[in-house]
Amino acid sequence: MENFKNKPLIKKLGFNRIILCGVLILMYFVFSLFSGRMLGSGDIKNALNMADYLGFLALGVTFVIATGGIDFSIGPVMVCAGLIAGRLLVTFGWPLWIALIMCVVVGCLFGVLNGILVAYMGLPSFISSMASMMLAKGVGSVFTHVQNSNWPASGEANSWYKYFVTYNGIPTGLIFLLVVAVLCTIILNKTKIGRYILCIGSNREAVRLSGVDTRKWEALAYIICGTLAGIGAITYVGVITQVQPGLGDEFNNNAIASCVMGGTSMAGGVASIGGTFIGVLIISLLRVGIQAMGFRPDYQYIITGIIVALAVFADIRSSARKK
Amino acid sequence: MGEVILTMKGIDKSFPGVHALDHVDLEVRRGEVHALMGENGAGKSTLMKVLTGIYTKDSGTITYEGKEVEFHNPKEAQEAGIVIVHQELNMMNHLTVAQNIFIGREFMKGILIDDAKMNEEARKLFRQLGIDIDPAEKMGNLTVGKQQMCEIAKAISHEAKVIIFDEPSAALTEAEIEELFKIIRDLRDKQLGIVYISHRMDEIKVITDRVTVMRDGGYVGTLITADCTKSDIINMMVGRVIYEEPKTHSMVAPDAPVVLKVEHLNAGKMVKDVSFELHKGEILGFSGLMGAGRTETARAVFGADRKESGDIYVNGKKVEINSPEDAVKCGIGYLSEDRKRYGIVVGKSVAENSTMASLLDFVSGLFIDKKKEVEVTQKYIDRLKTKTPGVDQLVVNLSGGNQQKVVIAKWLVKNCDILIFDEPTRGIDVGAKSEIYHLMNELAAEGKSIIMISSEMPEILRMSDRIVVMCEGRKTAEIDIAEATQEKIMHAATLR
Numbered sequence A: 001m002e003n004f005k006n007k008p009l010i011k012k013l014g015f016n017r018i019i020l021c022g023v024l025i026l027m028y029f030v031f032s033l034f035s036g037r038m039l040g041s042g043d044i045k046n047a048l049n050m051a052d053y054l055g056f057l058a059l060g061v062t063f064v065i066a067t068g069g070i071d072f073s074i075g076p077v078m079v080c081a082g083l084i085a086g087r088l089l090v091t092f093g094w095p096l097w098i099a100l101i102m103c104v105v106v107g108c109l110f111g112v113l114n115g116i117l118v119a120y121m122g123l124p125s126f127i128s129s130m131a132s133m134m135l136a137k138g139v140g141s142v143f144t145h146v147q148n149s150n151w152p153a154s155g156e157a158n159s160w161y162k163y164f165v166t167y168n169g170i171p172t173g174l175i176f177l178l179v180v181a182v183l184c185t186i187i188l189n190k191t192k193i194g195r196y197i198l199c200i201g202s203n204r205e206a207v208r209l210s211g212v213d214t215r216k217w218e219a220l221a222y223i224i225c226g227t228l229a230g231i232g233a234i235t236y237v238g239v240i241t242q243v244q245p246g247l248g249d250e251f252n253n254n255a256i257a258s259c260v261m262g263g264t265s266m267a268g269g270v271a272s273i274g275g276t277f278i279g280v281l282i283i284s285l286l287r288v289g290i291q292a293m294g295f296r297p298d299y300q301y302i303i304t305g306i307i308v309a310l311a312v313f314a315d316i317r318s319s320a321r322k323k
Numbered sequence B: 001m002g003e004v005i006l007t008m009k010g011i012d013k014s015f016p017g018v019h020a021l022d023h024v025d026l027e028v029r030r031g032e033v034h035a036l037m038g039e040n041g042a043g044k045s046t047l048m049k050v051l052t053g054i055y056t057k058d059s060g061t062i063t064y065e066g067k068e069v070e071f072h073n074p075k076e077a078q079e080a081g082i083v084i085v086h087q088e089l090n091m092m093n094h095l096t097v098a099q100n101i102f103i104g105r106e107f108m109k110g111i112l113i114d115d116a117k118m119n120e121e122a123r124k125l126f127r128q129l130g131i132d133i134d135p136a137e138k139m140g141n142l143t144v145g146k147q148q149m150c151e152i153a154k155a156i157s158h159e160a161k162v163i164i165f166d167e168p169s170a171a172l173t174e175a176e177i178e179e180l181f182k183i184i185r186d187l188r189d190k191q192l193g194i195v196y197i198s199h200r201m202d203e204i205k206v207i208t209d210r211v212t213v214m215r216d217g218g219y220v221g222t223l224i225t226a227d228c229t230k231s232d233i234i235n236m237m238v239g240r241v242i243y244e245e246p247k248t249h250s251m252v253a254p255d256a257p258v259v260l261k262v263e264h265l266n267a268g269k270m271v272k273d274v275s276f277e278l279h280k281g282e283i284l285g286f287s288g289l290m291g292a293g294r295t296e297t298a299r300a301v302f303g304a305d306r307k308e309s310g311d312i313y314v315n316g317k318k319v320e321i322n323s324p325e326d327a328v329k330c331g332i333g334y335l336s337e338d339r340k341r342y343g344i345v346v347g348k349s350v351a352e353n354s355t356m357a358s359l360l361d362f363v364s365g366l367f368i369d370k371k372k373e374v375e376v377t378q379k380y381i382d383r384l385k386t387k388t389p390g391v392d393q394l395v396v397n398l399s400g401g402n403q404q405k406v407v408i409a410k411w412l413v414k415n416c417d418i419l420i421f422d423e424p425t426r427g428i429d430v431g432a433k434s435e436i437y438h439l440m441n442e443l444a445a446e447g448k449s450i451i452m453i454s455s456e457m458p459e460i461l462r463m464s465d466r467i468v469v470m471c472e473g474r475k476t477a478e479i480d481i482a483e484a485t486q487e488k489i490m491h492a493a494t495l496r
């Protein structure tokens, strides 16, 4: 076993990521067994739809968690972006492509706000992101006069935004997410941005004493996070079409759970985009699988809770043994 | 010695409640090693932090290469060629050695970081310095000594003209110190100006050209090292003469009972079949090179690390120690060598730290008895002569040596019968050191038993009643103080 773990390829992929993949596959068969039918393409499609927008949120929040911070505003920010851009499109008649760009802009602006609050003004990220979460919900409701934002349904004019999720049965959303995830991996592991973000999470004072402007890089983590939430909004509206104001909190928990399950440390300094990606797939499959088994979705919370605790525990144990 | 490269004149700096620097002067020349000395809390580190832009001075001037300068952050100082190796290690444990060394000035390939090149450069740097460390290793996996060497390598890798070493040797073994001195001599020959802060008198005589002495935030004077004796310097530092009597024979009564017996202890890779006995009122010295497994032995006895096998007897009774909690219940206290990581909670006050291990004794009803907490804390501040403006001062604001005293206070408050001191005087000035020695002797005379792990040979010979020597995880010798010599110990410490 130890030998196996130390093989260069295994080390590179990450042992616990491989385990997670195993868990994912196992879950699929367990659900198939207990729901009395193989989970078919319909279920898979549901799971992937959820994984799409959840994935962007989770990728983003991975950067923030890597600095040792947290962002509870991502879900509501995503919903808020969908609301605002939807109203611009439908009520104000803005072109679709500009509306989509607005999704990203709104997300990015919230990221900038969080970045300033945390990095430059020194607010604890827990508090500041709570504040911007409420702000996002409020702004979304006010802007739409507490109405749904109804994006064009498929088949109608201006519905090509749905191609970001599926196109002729091809799960373009998954491909989109995968491409962004690869980009995120490169940013996190290969560029200065990622390096400093991880460093800040590991030992902020050391980075500062090395003459690096920690505030700038920390703020950047929140901006990346917000922007990805904005991009997530594009797939969110693609899946959901009718956006309701006031929602979004539960996405936070699912996104953060995906991260942590994937091996990103809440204490900062250690993060894995690949882990986050698999975490997202697991959480989405869990949601769909539990429904397929005929339970109410509430049970998903219980099971997700247990799985997250187990995953983190396993991770802590394996890194403790290495010492 | 060449021309003057750096002059600090009339530097003044106050923190709330502390006048840390009071018109201090310092002059450094090219090609000299300049010692900066003074008791704990004298203001040495603060002066250097003012110089490198970490703190802003209240008044005074800094002239560097003929021009008046003021650095606003460490980066500006670095770019001008002034770098510092800090007293407290500042490492990112999750990153590799090379990534730590080149933080802030990564090698790039377009927009991507070139880790391979960084490893290569770090390897070159280490080879040039004669240090054996793998640049791709995670920093957190290295020993404190190795981490310190990395920090030194990092400072040197800058194109520096002035390098400040703030107690670089505190965590190093004798061999590593030799390496360090070789490196410093090289730098001096390249006409760099070097500031060297240390509490070890012997080192000052060996490596430095001039000494500037500070006392209580003030400037006392500057001497040529070759022209003065150790006691001259000590006199200037403390304003009194300190006399140390080395131990020649054991102070333990021959019939003193065994309070702690460890048999065939095995734990991890670093502790192999270690057995020893500790008598009542004894100071048992643990000597050996860094990495000999002394700390690991102590941690295993204390229950901080898991042991594979071995029995522990306290007062003749076999005990199961599986956690520090168990150990404390058996009356064992452990003072960690790495106070920043294990010893103190820096963001808490002196009082909170002092009572941390024995908080239950300070609870009356539901609440913590603040008055008693303050009283007891003050008692130990007085007894250890800890320099702090009050019991409420945050430990992070104390000087390194005074932080160490707070850790000692913590275990004294707990009133343990068996105390394990791991490098108890690391980073402590001569005055405070002799106070701590006195204290340890007093404790032993009161019937407490002490295990003292120390890498400083003079300390081992001065304090111990008996000496256990370890090498590569095994006990290689047990020597009574009456027969102990430096040679004997060194021989046992390098037995293969």
Ligand SMILES: Nc1ncnc2c1ncn2[C@@H]1O[C@H](COP(=O)(O)OP(=O)(O)OP(=O)(O)O)[C@@H](O)[C@H]1O
Pocket (backbone or CB within 6 Å): B015, B016, B018, B020, B038, B039, B040, B041, B042, B043, B044, B045, B046, B047, B087, B387, B388, B396, B397, B398, B399, B400, B401, B402, B427, B429
């Ligand atoms: N940030 C701070 N806030 C408040 N007081 C401080 C701060 N930094 C240092 N001090 C105080 O300034 C004085 C000088 O501290 P400094 O760290 O310079 O001492 P030192 O000479 O380096 O001592 P040591 O040998 O123990 O390292 C001490 O009394 C210390 O408590």
Ligand SMILES: [Mg+2]
Pocket (backbone or CB within 6 Å): B044, B045, B046, B087, B166, B399, B400
């Ligand atoms: Mg100091």
